[in-house]
Amino acid sequence: xxxxxxxxxxxxxxxxxxxxxxxxxxxxxxxxxxxxxxxxxxxxxxxxxxxxxxxxxxxxxxxxxxxxxxxxxxxxxxxxxxxxxxxxxxxxxxxxxxxxxxxxxxxxxxxxxxxxxxxxxxxxxxxxxxxxxxxxxxxxxxxxxxxxxxxxxxxxxxxxxxxxxxxxxxxxxxxxxxxxxxxxxxxxxxxxxxxxxxxxxxxxxxxxxxxxxxxxxxxxxxxxxxxxxxxxxxxxxxxxxxxxxxxxxxxxxxxxxxxxx
Amino acid sequence: xxxxxxxxxxxxxxxxxxxxxxxxxxxxxxxxxxxxxxxxxxxxxxxxxxxxxxxxxxxxxxxxxxxxxxxxxxxxxxxxxxxxxxxxxxxxxxxxxxxxxxxxxxxxxxxxxxxxxxxxxxxxxxxxxxxxxxxxxxxxxxxxxxxxxxxxxxxxxxxxxxxxxxxxxxxxxxxxxxxxxxxxxxxxxxxxxxxxxxxxxxxxxxxxxxxxxxxxxxxxxxxxxxxxxxxxxxxxxxxxxxxxxxxxxxxxxxxxxxxxxxxxxxxxxxxxxxxxxxxxxxxxxxxxxxxxxxxxxxxxxxxxxxxxxxxxxxxxxxxxxxxxxxxxxxxxxxxxxxxxxxxxxxxxxxxxxxxxxxxxxxxxxxxxxxxxxxxxxxxxxxxxxxxxxxxxxxxxxxxxxxxxxxxxxxxxxxxxxxxxxxxxxxxxxxxxxxxxxxxx
Ligand SMILES: Nc1ncnc2c1ncn2[C@@H]1O[C@H](COP(=O)(O)OP(=O)(O)OP(=O)(O)O)[C@@H](O)[C@H]1O
Ligand SMILES: [Mg+2]
Numbered sequence: 001x002x003x004x005x006x007x008x009x010x011x012x013x014x015x016x017x018x019x020x021x022x023x024x025x026x027x028x029x030x031x032x033x034x035x036x037x038x039x040x041x042x043x044x045x046x047x048x049x050x051x052x053x054x055x056x057x058x059x060x061x062x063x064x065x066x067x068x069x070x071x072x073x074x075x076x077x078x079x080x081x082x083x084x085x086x087x088x089x090x091x092x093x094x095x096x097x098x099x100x101x102x103x104x105x106x107x108x109x110x111x112x113x114x115x116x117x118x119x120x121x122x123x124x125x126x127x128x129x130x131x132x133x134x135x136x137x138x139x140x141x142x143x144x145x146x147x148x149x150x151x152x153x154x155x156x157x158x159x160x161x162x163x164x165x166x167x168x169x170x171x172x173x174x175x176x177x178x179x180x181x182x183x184x185x186x187x188x189x190x191x192x193x194x195x196x197x198x199x200x201x202x203x204x205x206x207x208x209x210x211x212x213x214x215x216x217x218x219x220x221x222x223x224x225x226x227x228x229x230x231x232x233x234x235x236x237x238x239x240x241x242x243x244x245x246x247x248x249x250x251x252x253x254x255x256x257x258x259x260x261x
Numbered sequence: 262x263x264x265x266x267x268x269x270x271x272x273x274x275x276x277x278x279x280x281x282x283x284x285x286x287x288x289x290x291x292x293x294x295x296x297x298x299x300x301x302x303x304x305x306x307x308x309x310x311x312x313x314x315x316x317x318x319x320x321x322x323x324x325x326x327x328x329x330x331x332x333x334x335x336x337x338x339x340x341x342x343x344x345x346x347x348x349x350x351x352x353x354x355x356x357x358x359x360x361x362x363x364x365x366x367x368x369x370x371x372x373x374x375x376x377x378x379x380x381x382x383x384x385x386x387x388x389x390x391x392x393x394x395x396x397x398x399x400x401x402x403x404x405x406x407x408x409x410x411x412x413x414x415x416x417x418x419x420x421x422x423x424x425x426x427x428x429x430x431x432x433x434x435x436x437x438x439x440x441x442x443x444x445x446x447x448x449x450x451x452x453x454x455x456x457x458x459x460x461x462x463x464x465x466x467x468x469x470x471x472x473x474x475x476x477x478x479x480x481x482x483x484x485x486x487x488x489x490x491x492x493x494x495x496x497x498x499x500x501x502x503x504x505x506x507x508x509x510x511x512x513x514x515x516x517x518x519x520x521x522x523x524x525x526x527x528x529x530x531x532x533x534x535x536x537x538x539x540x541x542x543x544x545x546x547x548x549x550x551x552x553x554x555x556x557x558x559x560x561x562x563x564x565x566x567x568x569x570x571x572x573x574x575x576x577x578x579x580x581x582x583x584x585x586x587x588x589x590x591x592x593x594x595x596x597x598x599x600x601x602x603x604x605x606x607x608x609x610x611x612x613x614x615x616x617x618x619x620x621x622x623x624x625x626x627x628x629x630x631x632x633x634x635x636x637x638x639x640x641x642x643x644x645x646x647x648x649x650x651x652x653x654x655x656x657x658x659x660x661x662x663x664x665x666x667x668x669x670x671x672x673x674x675x676x677x678x679x680x681x682x683x684x685x686x687x688x689x690x691x692x693x694x695x696x697x698x699x700x701x
Contacts, residue, residue, distance in 0.1 A: 077646060081649070103653075167651065
């Protein structure tokens with residue numbers, strides 16, 4: 001049986017304030033796959049992640065974005081989330097005054113009602129949340145605290161994975177979730193992600209470090225430079241980048257890139 | 262002096278009996294009233310040329326013929342249920358109405374009742390303070406109230422007494438067919454090391470209502486007082502309120518000013534920290550919409566060493582409403598080790614809303630710590646997007662963030678029943694009010 005194509009990008013161009021940041025991206029992600037995206041600072045990785053999550057400030061100037069076969073460009077961010085898209089932010093936003101538990105419950109209920117499932121009552125919600133917190137070994141006290149407010153860097157990243165575990169997305173994009181984590185926290189995060197891996201689900205993992213990919217083993221690795229995917233390959237590409245850096249990568253002709261996988 | 266001519270001003274019409282001779286009141290009061298009347302007649306109503314009234318115009322008051330409210334012939338019904346098991350005093354158009362009040366189980370020694378009655382029957386409680394603390398010389402409305410208030414409330418708490426239930430002062434303005442001036446006056450004396458919580462709430466009124474209220478508060482050494490004012494008048498009404506606080510050594514005042522209603526609201530809060538170790542926490546929240554205009558003027562005077570003050574005022578403005586925040590900290594010469602902080606933060610929900618935020622520091626001592634900050638901004642789009650990317654629609658996300666902005670002040674309220682009411686009042690203002698109420 002052919003695996004469902006969850007995400008399909010064709011020649012995606014994006015600008016902000018008239019400045020082009022994504023300069024023609026082609027990418028196809030099937031259910032069950034893990035794709036890693038690497039690339040130097042400022043190459044456009046977070047931009048791609050935010051555009052996929054529905055950030056309206058970025059203008060899509062050309063190209064095609066399809067999610068599960070349907071055009072995504074006009075779909076609002078909240079609608080994408082309800083359809084199973086999830087972004088773990090590189091910089092999770094602090095929201096003083098809103099408890100983590102409340103926010104998560106509101107989010108979960110929005111997603112559930114979209115799926116035609118009844119809202120969870122407080123008791124069932126707490127049960128689910130406790131179980132998923134275990135997954136990333138997050139202190140239960142963080143449930144009552146305001147979202148990300150005063151969380152340590154590592155707690156913020158684990159909280160993102162915790163949200164993901166509760167919302168059970170179909171396509172999850174992790175933007176540098178490993179940055180700033182010590183090795184134990186990195187393993188915890190990777191275990192959390194791995195436990196969610198399955199034939200129905202796909203991950204787009206943005207990272208600077210091959211280290212993470214030892215724990216979350218990708219099916220494909222792509223290199224983003226200056227708004228383009230300049231090389232795609234298997235996990236050995238990440239190892240190569242680790243030792244060689246990015247300089248050896250000359251931008252390839254576009255056709256070669258598109259056929260890269 | 263007693264026979265001097267009565268100062269004349271249209272807003273003083275009808276005050277003759279109060280100003281001319283004792284008229285049943287003790288001599289000290291008649292004398293202070295005359296000074297106040299002279300002061301008011303000299304000042305006249307403020308204009309925008311006055312520094313303190315630059316952003317708040319009251320010229321519309323000149324156009325009407327105001328008469329001071331008579332006592333209501335029939336008691337109005339009070340919509341708002343009492344605050345939990347609070348002892349409640351209801352003041353209608355400036356007159357205390359025992360028939361609407363509820364005082365149960367107040368400990369012996371506390372005086373909670375009509376100010377007019379206290380002036381006659383317990384002058385010894387009143388004389389040291391009444392029309393002593395509130396500034397007559399530069400605030401015409403304070404002078405106007407002093408010259409001719411008819412009644413109000415005295416709350417006198419003896420030394421060492423701890424009141425475990427809050428005292429609720431409910432001010433009600435009736436609707437009138439012609440321009441009516443209500444002049445409620447409140448005096449609160451918290452004796453040495455006493456503790457109490459007072460919730461002062463005003464409601465009602467109409468475009469023909471001018472409420473001009475003055476509250477004098479005295480905290481003797483070691484007293485702890487939580488004082489909340491909630492201004493929730495009808496949107497047409499004009500409410501000018503002044504609260505003057507004197508604090509003794511090691512006393513602690515926790516004040517919250519919540520403006521949710523009223524057409525034009527001006528609130529002056531002046532605190533004098535006059536005994537070492539005194540502390541004042543002054544918080545406020547104004548929620549404005551339509552064409553409301555809300556002006557908060559704060560003055561904190563550190564006149565002795567080693568006192569602390571905290572000001573946190575937040576505003577959420579919608580429609581084409583206007584807000585003014587004027588926060589002045591004065592540190593007198595010799596008031597070393599002062600720790601004074603001020604913060605005013607404003608959230609604009611509409612492009613037509615406008616805020617004037619003016620911090621003023623006058624520091625005459627050198628070993629002090631004073632900070633101030635003020636912000637005026639919109640909701641953080643990064644936060645809105647973060648919430649939306651988890652599935653919340655834009656309206657819910659914005660409501661949630663607006664709630665969170667207000668919560669910092671609301672959650673600091675130390676009277677649980679009031680905190681609850683304020684939470685609901687804020688939620689009711691938000692587009693996704695139901696969602697927010699579930700959060701509470
Ligand atoms: N909102 C914005 N306004 C202006 N420029 C932007 C904006 N967002 C991104 N850029 C620019 O786009 C380029 C790509 O930024 P992006 O954050 O996507 O890089 P990145 O690959 O995620 O980098 P890093 O590895 O440092 O996280 C940068 O030059 C950045 O300054
Ligand atoms: Mg980035």
